[in-house]
Amino acid sequence: MKSLKLLSSLAFTLIACASFSQSDSLDKYILTPPPSPKPHINGAEVFGVRPNSPVIYKIAASGQKPLHYEVKNLPQGLSVDASTGVITGALKNAGDYKMEVTVSNALGKNKRNFTIKVGNQLGLTPAMGWNSWNCWGLSVNADRVKSSARAMIDKGLIDYGWSYINIDDGWEAAQRNADGTISPNEKFPDMKSLSDWLHAQGLKFGIYSSPGTRTCGGFLASYQHELQDAATYASWGVDYLKYDWCSYDSVYRAEGDTTDAAFIKPYTIMQKALLQQPRDIYYSLCQYGWRDVWKWGANVNGNSWRTTGDINDSWGSLTSIWSRQAPLYPYASPGHWNDPDMLVVGMLGWSDNLHPTKLTPDEQYTHISLWCLLSAPLLIGCDMSKLDNFTTSLLTNDEVLALDQDILGKQAQQIIKKDDYQIWVKQLEDGTHAIGIFNLSKEAKTIHVDWKELNLSETLTVRDLWRKKDLGKFKKGFDTKVNSHGVELIKVK
Structure with a gap:
């Protein structure tokens, strides 16, 4: 059985790579019409x-x-x-x-x-950008970062609100300077110059560290150098910090204090350090949802906090993370967001060896739709220089992205949960509602949506957001055929 699965996986990867290198064979799955040439x-x-x-x-x-x-x-x-x-x-x-x-x-x-x-609030809508980890892992370097930034501009993603370019782990020098400050390694010869270049394009610059002695990849972290590191980041022009628990676990155990206050302490220390800087730095907490971070993340000025462990490009990983999001909606609000981790579309690899995402096209529509309904940070994890037409279309549908960026800041609620399908509803600032109808089964099926069950009006006008198409008025409910592992994403009023 394992050999069969391995052969199947290898065949999928070879087919996907061949199709990618030929002529965007995924084009047939594009639902969104081409953008208008008008502004x-x-x-x-x-x-x-x-x-x-x-x-x-x-x-x-x-x-x-x-x-x-x-x-x-x-x-x-x-x-x-x-x-x-x-x-x-x-x-x-x-x-x-x-x-x-x-x-x-x-x-x-x-x-x-x-x-x-x-005022005192940053991140009034969830961050939208790119992070190097799911693509390059520890093999990230300045050229690869600039390549992704250039692709964000050339592929038009910057025209839809994508703005952060975030370096994850692997940028740090082997040792601190004599005065205790941190420096980049040889892969990043001039962080300030890189930051200035990004800012000149209208983009923002993000970086990564840990409250422990070492990062998850074994590089220098910020333990007992928090204020120095925050000042260094500010001097480079950093706009975003991902702060990953990693080796702080050894510090936490050594101190012997297992209270919530002790667990929260390292994030409070960096919070205070960031507040002393002359520039705003979006604060992204990464400690995998431990100790119900959604209950205290806002108290340490966290603009977002990871709710689970790391994602990978499989349906199992996606649904595992998905299953933990429903109870968290009360904790999302402007400036403070639940973060189910980065996006796994496009060419991924966590190393030098990239492969097309293993999610099917329908699973990718589900992925993007759900993250937008959740008001989640949207951080692209692929090599953007290799974006195909299909992936670009996933990331540039303005009506879908508008759900994520809605200024009311309400996370969708799971209203209907069955073994084979779910219905999530998101309240929007203009009084309308977005509805995600998700088919979790292995076969396409017709799903009935009862307006009354969703606490909505008896008659509603329905718009298909991925296709940007008005479907008409529907009394009492709505029936739609949804592909296996797929979604119908609609807006009703």
Whole structure:
């Protein structure tokens, strides 16, 4: 049986690699229509920053290039590049700064309201970006990071709100400097230069460490150097920190204190260090959901916290993580998000040896749909320089991504749970609802959705979000055929 499974897996990988290298044979699974050449503003409608912290915000907009960007009521202290849509500067005073953004090209213009909230909250919508781990593991280097950043721009993902470029483990030098500060290893010759380059593109820069003595990959971590490391990150222009428990387990055991306070302590120490820096750094807690992190993560200024162990590109891993998310919806809110781990679409490998994701196309639609319904951080884990048309379409459907970035910040609730299907409902800021209808069985099946069971109105207008298609008005309920391990993602009003 094991030999049969191995041969089957090998055959799948060879077929997938062959199809990838030929002509995007996954194109037949694309549901989303091509984007309009007319301007369309995407991304979140709100952005949080602390007083006097640097603002770097790229107005996300799709449409035929070149695009022209204007901002009405742009507050003093900020400026916008009319050709790139990058807003930079700083704001001294707390408050809500409301403005109107206009993006235009030769075919028309699109307007939308936008608010910068200056206060104590960052991450008012979940982070969207890329992380090096699921792709390169410890073999990450500066060239690979820049390659993914360039692909984020060239493939148009930046036009849909993707902005963070995060280096995971493997960047640290073997030893600290004489003064105790940390340095990158030879794979990253100039972190400040890399950060400056990313910022110039309108992107943001993320980095990784651990509260222990060593990272999960055995590199230097931040134990007893938290303030120094936070200051170093700030001097490099870091915008995001993933802080991974890893070897802190040995410190925790050695101290002999098993209280919740002792468990939380290392994250409190780094919280205080980050707050002393002159720039905002999004704080991503990674300790695998232990000690019910969702109950205390916000108290240490965690902008997101991992709810489970690491994901891999299998249906078993996806459903295992999925099964733990339903009770967590009360703990998600603007600035504080449950994190079910990174995305496993595209070319992955955790090393130099990449392979196409082992998730089927339907499973990938389920993956992206569920993460968006959960208001989860969206961190692409693949080699973006090798994005095919299908994966690009998964990551650039503005109506699907808008669920994740909805400013109400409500995580979807699991309303119906059966052995072979589930229905999740997400309340949106405009009063509408998004509904995910998931088929967990091994066969395609027709699923009936009863509006009353979902506590919704008797008659609702239904829109298919992946296909961007209005389906009409439906009284009392809705029937839809869903592929095995697939999803029907709809919006109702």
